[in-house]
Amino acid sequence: xxxxxxxxxxxxxxxxxxxxxxxxxxxxxxxxxxxxxxxxxxxxxxxxxxxxxxxxxxxxxxxxxxxxxxxxxxxxxxxxxxxxxxxxxxxxxxxxxxxxxxxxxxxxxxxxxxxxxxxxxxxxxxxxxxxxxxxxxxxxxxxxxxxxxxxxxxxxxxxxxxxxxxxxxxxxxxxxxxxxxxxxxxxxxxxxxxxxxxxxxxxxxxxxxxxxxxxxxxxxxxxxxxxxxxxxxxxxxxxxxxxxxxxxxxxxxxxxxxxxxxxxxxxxxxxxxxxxxxxxxxxxxxxxxxxxxxxxxxxxxxxxxxxxxxxxxxxxxxxxxxxx
Amino acid sequence: xxxxxxxxxxxxxxxxxxxxxxxxxxxxxxxxxxxxxxxxxxxxxxxxxxxxxxxxxxxxxxxxxxxxxxxxxxxxxxxxxxxxxxxxxxxxxxxxxxxxxxxxxxxxxxxxxxxxxxxxxxxxxxxxxxxxxxxxxxxxxxxxxxxxxxxxxxxxxxxxxxxxxxxxxxxxxxxxxxxxxxxxxxxxxxxxxxxxxxxxxxxxxxxxxxxxxxxxxxxxxxxxxxxxxxxxxxxxxxxxxxxxxxxxxxxxxxxxxxxxxxxxxxxxxxxxxxxxxxxxxxxxxxxxxxxxxxxxxxxxxxxxxxxxxxxxxxxxxxxxxxxxxxxxxxxxxxxxxxxxxxxxxxxxxxxxxxxxxxxxxxxxxxxxxxxxx
Numbered sequence: 001x002x003x004x005x006x007x008x009x010x011x012x013x014x015x016x017x018x019x020x021x022x023x024x025x026x027x028x029x030x031x032x033x034x035x036x037x038x039x040x041x042x043x044x045x046x047x048x049x050x051x052x053x054x055x056x057x058x059x060x061x062x063x064x065x066x067x068x069x070x071x072x073x074x075x076x077x078x079x080x081x082x083x084x085x086x087x088x089x090x091x092x093x094x095x096x097x098x099x100x101x102x103x104x105x106x107x108x109x110x111x112x113x114x115x116x117x118x119x120x121x122x123x124x125x126x127x128x129x130x131x132x133x134x135x136x137x138x139x140x141x142x143x144x145x146x147x148x149x150x151x152x153x154x155x156x157x158x159x160x161x162x163x164x165x166x167x168x169x170x171x172x173x174x175x176x177x178x179x180x181x182x183x184x185x186x187x188x189x190x191x192x193x194x195x196x197x198x199x200x201x202x203x204x205x206x207x208x209x210x211x212x213x214x215x216x217x218x219x220x221x222x223x224x225x226x227x228x229x230x231x232x233x234x235x236x237x238x239x240x241x242x243x244x245x246x247x248x249x250x251x252x253x254x255x256x257x258x259x260x261x262x263x264x265x266x267x268x269x270x271x272x273x274x275x276x277x278x279x280x281x282x283x284x285x286x287x288x289x290x291x292x293x294x295x296x297x298x299x300x301x302x303x304x305x306x307x308x309x310x311x312x313x314x315x316x317x318x319x320x321x322x323x324x
Numbered sequence: 325x326x327x328x329x330x331x332x333x334x335x336x337x338x339x340x341x342x343x344x345x346x347x348x349x350x351x352x353x354x355x356x357x358x359x360x361x362x363x364x365x366x367x368x369x370x371x372x373x374x375x376x377x378x379x380x381x382x383x384x385x386x387x388x389x390x391x392x393x394x395x396x397x398x399x400x401x402x403x404x405x406x407x408x409x410x411x412x413x414x415x416x417x418x419x420x421x422x423x424x425x426x427x428x429x430x431x432x433x434x435x436x437x438x439x440x441x442x443x444x445x446x447x448x449x450x451x452x453x454x455x456x457x458x459x460x461x462x463x464x465x466x467x468x469x470x471x472x473x474x475x476x477x478x479x480x481x482x483x484x485x486x487x488x489x490x491x492x493x494x495x496x497x498x499x500x501x502x503x504x505x506x507x508x509x510x511x512x513x514x515x516x517x518x519x520x521x522x523x524x525x526x527x528x529x530x531x532x533x534x535x536x537x538x539x540x541x542x543x544x545x546x547x548x549x550x551x552x553x554x555x556x557x558x559x560x561x562x563x564x565x566x567x568x569x570x571x572x573x574x575x576x577x578x579x580x581x582x583x584x585x586x587x588x589x590x591x592x593x594x595x596x597x598x599x600x601x602x603x604x605x606x607x608x609x610x611x612x613x614x615x616x617x618x619x620x621x622x623x624x625x626x627x628x629x630x631x632x633x634x635x636x637x638x639x640x641x642x643x644x645x646x647x648x649x650x651x652x653x654x655x656x657x658x659x660x661x662x663x664x665x666x667x668x669x670x671x672x673x674x675x676x677x678x679x680x681x682x683x684x685x686x687x688x689x690x691x692x693x694x695x696x697x
Binding site: 067 | 427459460461463464468469470472477478480481482485486487488489490491492493494495496497498499500506518519522523525526529683684685686687688690691
């Protein structure tokens, strides 16, 4: 075990997969000589050479479409979008080709697209988004959103091993802020198994990504008043651990669904609807949602703070919930 | 005008040479000569048996689409129906030039490629009719199909979205140092989309083993070429990506073969991409519902005179001494193949709705296939 930041864990995991499997290649903008905009692939080109760590032209369509073609020929490409926001340029290739090729043609497309996502540092409308719900709606894609260094490494290994297109959302605001012990050896973290970030029986917060930490800080506050709040980290949205969420709802009877993405059409709506369908009788309060408002991500700090759910917002919501 | 400053100097030039190799980049579009004598064709690598096989493939290609049209009129094909009438020579020519381990992503006018690669015609009829025996098992329709074991991968409607995919296939071959070539098809209409540019740019930069084939049938649904691109030939664009562009008469199957073979072998030898533009006319509407009223009548009349199959048949009789017996034998064999295929396709069951949700996601076992090795 060694203490690693979230971004170091991603980098370690990717390097380890490339060392053990010669089929794994990395492609994207500035991933080679520069080592990636956030330095995840720093030193990779020296170790693996320019044909396994490929600097591409500024061509998201060719990157994701090319990764798809290379995967059909037996490689395990890991494509990097410089920012998750830029995946809109490659939408067609994920949604039209990669997601549907196995269903139609019977040929798996084992690609991983790494997506540095999320706000919190004045990245503005085009460097801060959390577009996971758009892709969760597309049958054939898997959605991974690690919240901790340990999961960042283990879920990346699972993503690369998975025979399907996997969108790996790595939250930029966790990159260097979150540090924790990470096993030195290789391990895989299963998809579709939620993780209890913090136990509690008075209410449950269902969340993922950076909001796991926001929820945890809010739970600290509630604890001061004697309320024990469970923070459940979904880890992956497709597939998502429906059974574990329903178990938590049945046990606590009060649930807050929290995400950094905007509210309308966010994945929280799917979770809330499932709870309403399958655990209505177990609820002691209406399902609560806290999410970003339906606006583009703003630039200026006070605006961005108003956009991204803050610890105080979650504390307020949880108090309302436990007192209901 | 003073000379431009050199863009690559010192260390940067060395890095480029190390990563990407050096070599001349061809900068001229070429208009290909028509096919010549039997001797010339033999030199291009086709013996008499190959030549008769090309004729058989042309007839099967057109036969599948003609029979399909009848099935459609009989109400046996759900959805719409598309053919590649007029493009049979271009498709069969390129398909014949492919090596056994080469791969490609043919489109809805390229039935001939599937036929040459050896897809069983009954599976195509089953595909048309949405049966379990079609290559997509009823999950997709019409020509959205391919048999990956034959090196072909199914197209999507969003043209030319298969070009980046084919480019990625070529990238895989280049990374592994394999002597294989990828072929990516597109139309002159879809040449306007960014996918075409991003693909050819990447392939040019990395000098990938790929051949881009533009089926220029002069009509993108109802849009004529002069509203689609502002240059003489789509292949003129190849120069902008640092590789060769060739325009060939797409109704001349042997000329298409010769140019495709040359480009494929050049790519295999490390010479980088080529863009081949096969000029034809789409002899029917965009799909079965479209009577193509917008195409001038004399244009159809002019191109009908150079029907690729009729033209090749005349060449075979004039240059390769195809006898009446040989021709009859091929024609009746094709008829038999198609009759049997229709019967077998009709016996193929419709897919079971209970299986709909299976097969959205692949499992590890699904990776254990030849095209993933």
